[in-house]
Amino acid sequence: MTKAFCFMATQNADPITHNASPDSVVVRFAGDSGDGMQLTGGQFTLSTALAGNDLATFPDFPAEIRAPQGTLFGVSAFQINFGSREISTAGDAPDVLVAMNPAALKVNLSSLKPGGLIIADSGEFTKRNLEKAKYESNPLEDGSLAQWDLLAFDISALTIEAVKDFGLGNKDALRSKNMWTLGLALWMFDRDRQPLIDWLNAKFKTKPDIAAANVAALNAGHAYGETAELSGPLKQLHVAPVESEPGLYRTITGAEAVSLGLVAGAQLAGLPMFFGGYPITPASSILHHLTRLKEFGITTFQAEDEIAAICAAIGASYAGQLGVTSSSGPGIALKGEAMGLAVMTEMPLVIVNSQRGGPSTGLPTKTEQSDLYQAVYGRNGDAPIPVVAASSPGDVFECAIEACRIAVEYMTPVILLTDGYIANAAEPWKVPDVDSFTPFPAKFLTENNNPDGKVLPYKRGAKGARPWIKPGTPGLMHRIGGIEKAEGTGNIDYSPENHQLMTDARKAKIDGITVPDQGVTLGEEGGKLAVVGWGSTFGPIRRAVDNCRKKGLDVSHIHFRHIWPLPANSGELLRKYDKVLVPEMNTGQFKTVLRDQLLVDAQPYTKTSGQPFKIAELEAAIELALAE
Amino acid sequence: MTEVAKIETTLKDWETDQEVRWCPGCGDYAILKAVQRTLPQLGSDPKNTVFISGIGCSSRFPYYMETYGFHTIHGRAPAFATGVKLANPDLDVWLVTGDGDGLSIGGNHMMHVLRRNVNMQIMLFNNEIYGLTKGQYSPTSREHTRTPTSPLGSVDHPANPCAFALGSGARFVARGFDVSKNLPDVLKAAHAHQGAAFIEIFQNCIVYNKDVFDDFAAPKGAEDRQLWLEHGQPMLFGNAKKGDMKGLKLVPETFSFEVVDVVDGDWEAAGVCVHDAKNRMLAHMLIELEFGPYPMPLGVIYDDPKPTYESAVIAERAKAVEGKDNNLARLLAKGQTWTVSGTAQDPV
Numbered sequence: 013m014t015k016a017f018c019f020m021a022t023q024n025a026d027p028i029t030h031n032a033s034p035d036s037v038v039v040r041f042a043g044d045s046g047d048g049m050q051l052t053g054g055q056f057t058l059s060t061a062l063a064g065n066d067l068a069t070f071p072d073f074p075a076e077i078r079a080p081q082g083t084l085f086g087v088s089a090f091q092i093n094f095g096s097r098e099i100s101t102a103g104d105a106p107d108v109l110v111a112m113n114p115a116a117l118k119v120n121l122s123s124l125k126p127g128g129l130i131i132a133d134s135g136e137f138t139k140r141n142l143e144k145a146k147y148e149s150n151p152l153e154d155g156s157l158a159q160w161d162l163l164a165f166d167i168s169a170l171t172i173e174a175v176k177d178f179g180l181g182n183k184d185a186l187r188s189k190n191m192w193t194l195g196l197a198l199w200m201f202d203r204d205r206q207p208l209i210d211w212l213n214a215k216f217k218t219k220p221d222i223a224a225a226n227v228a229a230l231n232a233g234h235a236y237g238e239t240a241e242l243s244g245p246l247k248q249l250h251v252a253p254v255e256s257e258p259g260l261y262r263t264i265t266g267a268e269a270v271s272l273g274l275v276a277g278a279q280l281a282g283l284p285m286f287f288g289g290y291p292i293t294p295a296s297s298i299l300h301h302l303t304r305l306k307e308f309g310i311t312t313f314q315a316e317d318e319i320a321a322i323c324a325a326i327g328a329s330y331a332g333q334l335g336v337t338s339s340s341g342p343g344i345a346l347k348g349e350a351m352g353l354a355v356m357t358e359m360p361l362v363i364v365n366s367q368r369g370g371p372s373t374g375l376p377t378k379t380e381q382s383d384l385y386q387a388v389y390g391r392n393g394d395a396p397i398p399v400v401a402a403s404s405p406g407d408v409f410e411c412a413i414e415a416c417r418i419a420v421e422y423m424t425p426v427i428l429l430t431d432g433y434i435a436n437a438a439e440p441w442k443v444p445d446v447d448s449f450t451p452f453p454a455k456f457l458t459e460n461n462n463p464d465g466k467v468l469p470y471k472r473g474a475k476g477a478r479p480w481i482k483p484g485t486p487g488l489m490h491r492i493g494g495i496e497k498a499e500g501t502g503n504i505d506y507s508p509e510n511h512q513l514m515t516d517a518r519k520a521k522i523d524g525i526t527v528p529d530q531g532v533t534l535g536e537e538g539g540k541l542a543v544v545g546w547g548s549t550f551g552p553i554r555r556a557v558d559n560c561r562k563k564g565l566d567v568s569h570i571h572f573r574h575i576w577p578l579p580a581n582s583g584e585l586l587r588k589y590d591k592v593l594v595p596e597m598n599t600g601q602f603k604t605v606l607r608d609q610l611l612v613d614a615q616p617y618t619k620t621s622g623q624p625f626k627i628a629e630l631e632a633a634i635e636l637a638l639a640e
Numbered sequence: 641m642t643e644v645a646k647i648e649t650t651l652k653d654w655e656t657d658q659e660v661r662w663c664p665g666c667g668d669y670a671i672l673k674a675v676q677r678t679l680p681q682l683g684s685d686p687k688n689t690v691f692i693s694g695i696g697c698s699s700r701f702p703y704y705m706e707t708y709g710f711h712t713i714h715g716r717a718p719a720f721a722t723g724v725k726l727a728n729p730d731l732d733v734w735l736v737t738g739d740g741d742g743l744s745i746g747g748n749h750m751m752h753v754l755r756r757n758v759n760m761q762i763m764l765f766n767n768e769i770y771g772l773t774k775g776q777y778s779p780t781s782r783e784h785t786r787t788p789t790s791p792l793g794s795v796d797h798p799a800n801p802c803a804f805a806l807g808s809g810a811r812f813v814a815r816g817f818d819v820s821k822n823l824p825d826v827l828k829a830a831h832a833h834q835g836a837a838f839i840e841i842f843q844n845c846i847v848y849n850k851d852v853f854d855d856f857a858a859p860k861g862a863e864d865r866q867l868w869l870e871h872g873q874p875m876l877f878g879n880a881k882k883g884d885m886k887g888l889k890l891v892p893e894t895f896s897f898e899v900v901d902v903v904d905g906d907w908e909a910a911g912v913c914v915h916d917a918k919n920r921m922l923a924h925m926l927i928e929l930e931f932g933p934y935p936m937p938l939g940v941i942y943d944d945p946k947p948t949y950e951s952a953v954i955a956e957r958a959k960a961v962e963g964k965d966n967n968l969a970r971l972l973a974k975g976q977t978w979t980v981s982g983t984a985q986d987p988v
Contacts, residue, residue: 058976061976061978062976062978064978064980207976253980255980256980257980258979258980259979259980260973260977260978260979261977261978261979261980262973262974262975262976262977262978263976272971272972275968275971276968276972279966279968284727286723286726286727288723305971306956306957306960306961307960307961307964307965307966308966308968308971309966311726311727311953311957313722313723313726315719315722315752316719316748316749316751316752317748319716319719319749320716320718320719320722320748320749320752321719323712323713323716323719323720323723323749324719324720324722324723324726325723326712326720326723327692327710327719327720327721327722327723327724327727328723328724328726328727329723330710330720330723330724330727331723331724331727331728331731332727332728333727335723349713349714350713350716352713353712353713357710443972443973443977444972445969446968446969446972466657482728483687483688483690483708483724483728483731484687484688484708484728484730484731485687486687487687488687489686489687489706489707489708489709490708490709491656491658491702491703491705491708491709491710491711492709492710492711493702493703493709493710493711493712494695494711494712494713495711503658503703504658504703
């Protein structure tokens, strides 16, 4: 075995690893995109949840599936923040960085906390890999990492050693490297290995040798930690469970939550669901989830393109099912014309946009909130569509139900905004009581609504919604389409009076949608500063506002779920603050909507780096806003 | 799909109260009447019948049919129709499209509805021109067609709709034309076919592409220029009464057809080929026949059903849901769960 172990302690004041029971820890696993870092992170997340910690995660991976090995652009990372207190973000900076090769170290080092711990696989710090990562000398040996604690050992060799009894070739043996690393991490945070052993045995049920090799690697990593502790300064850390509401919990990602929320929404509406999708990052996972839930009356359709996906969903709604389609920004752009048809024909439809960095192909695997204009304003003609935005993986569940409710009750397409961060991130989720949601059963017209003649498909009800009439219903045959409809009959009608009337009616219907009043998420109803957010900025804003309030600053957090129409009390509420600051991962889109709709002096604070806000950035912005 | 009881209707039952807005003399009128005449003969039920269209002159069709109707957006009708059929396979769906709608902006959807084999009748009205936008050349316009966007004559090679359909995997391909007395028979054959049935209907645009099909559709001399195909029957054309009967003979050496004279009706002696609508290779040859040296093949060119998309989806669902229930509470609590005390529980 080559150099097995080295440890360099720093003189830094109070690094996390010197405190045996911190209230929260941020760990980042980083390696090649083929190293299985997302899987390692996912399993570490599960063990963290089972240990009763609150947590938030941030998977950050390249758009390339298998980028060339060892390259800087091929680095895949998974960050998790967990603690004995409420955790609302994946953490600004890691306390511990696990670097599986030189490139992973280089890409991630700058975000590591001063005094943080680096765990590196020295076996991968070969001349060739150092060159690929553009290192002139080996950072593990040249003293350039002096400001951090460094644990470097040959994980590759140790893994091969651990699995040598299973007769695997070197290449296959090295695939267990991530399990070795996970084993060490489990030891480090005093975690139970059994759930992961069970998971490995289930995953490789048909390949017992591979399962056994992975378990052996996991155990070896764990044992290595114990030995290292005995022989050196590596300490085991204990993060106590968080106090939370009693109940049953599980971890959930945004993609899972949106799928489950749609299933729940369809059940509450009493409708079968039709989901039309086309593969696109990061929205595909919703299609993956739903296609396995056929027993819930779900038909999934992988269409030939984004346009066909929404058109088929509208066709299914027309035939009496709950049509749903999902995509990300570029795909949503393609669906625009069909959304207009759903507005014109007043058809229930849910459109999920898992936003990513744009414009054009942009940053497929990175997060952004830059499709808000597209959602609110992005169609030809006056085509109002309600917009609901989810703030966290767990919150998407409720938002999806809300989107289904509005679609069915108001006979309208509804846009549900989520983003790449929410879609991929995981958090502990208290399993909701299904009986706590109020059903909103869909009603179909079965009798002629016109005593004086033929059925009136555009005769509006109390909420301004037209009746839903399924083809196949006797005596109610009628025609609909994208040409302006005459009020009542729905026949073609281009007349000036009718277009005015119908445009007004479509607008009034959406404006009149009942949404709950906006509350204050954290803080007081009024004061010097309101930090107003929407979507996945929830976590960092909440934490930053909380920190600032603890410092005695007069600041409150208001987070919007209903983007269009805005809650009726929004203007009144925001006017109770001297200043309104709107942090967004775009160039200030919600700020524009607030100014336009409420005439409040909302000030933007924006970021478009493809990365979520850091708490520290927001705290600084709050302090600056209060100082001005 | 469950068998739907046939009901009695008359042509009048299929007419709406809406004023038909096509140009006087447009071939669409004849097609509308042919459809309204055919549906009573099929025993169709208006409440279970849905006409779905895209955009263009032909796509106004649903407004004139007293059935359920959906006039959608340009080129996308096949996608809407697919959603309708998956949501309710019992509906009898007729798709109405044109050469621009179905082969230009909507070519992609046309390809996929055909290859998936969604059970519906697809009527593509081919007038070789963009009518509703005032006469620009279309993907089926012949070379050198002079239009506002091709004042020197178009240089694009035209698409062959039936070749496109067959190439996309269609299991039923037929041709007819607007004023043909045989059109209802073609529609009936399409309706009888379980799966996506593609019918190219040549349609005369009286304003922008007048009489462009007269070379084979004009009544005078039609016998010599139209080859009406019938499964199991010899490929004969010409004027039998005048003793001027011809047929198509297969030439294996060159893998082509030869026009041969049939003397005294003895087509066997002349070696005339018998039409086999289940022979895909034959269908390809007929569709590619060059008009001029050969007559225009019309009627049912290809008809060889295979299982429909929706039947496959239904079968897959039945298999997937076996032994499973739709208990939402159980679904939400699936996987590894824990209580606040932090103890792991067995998966629910």
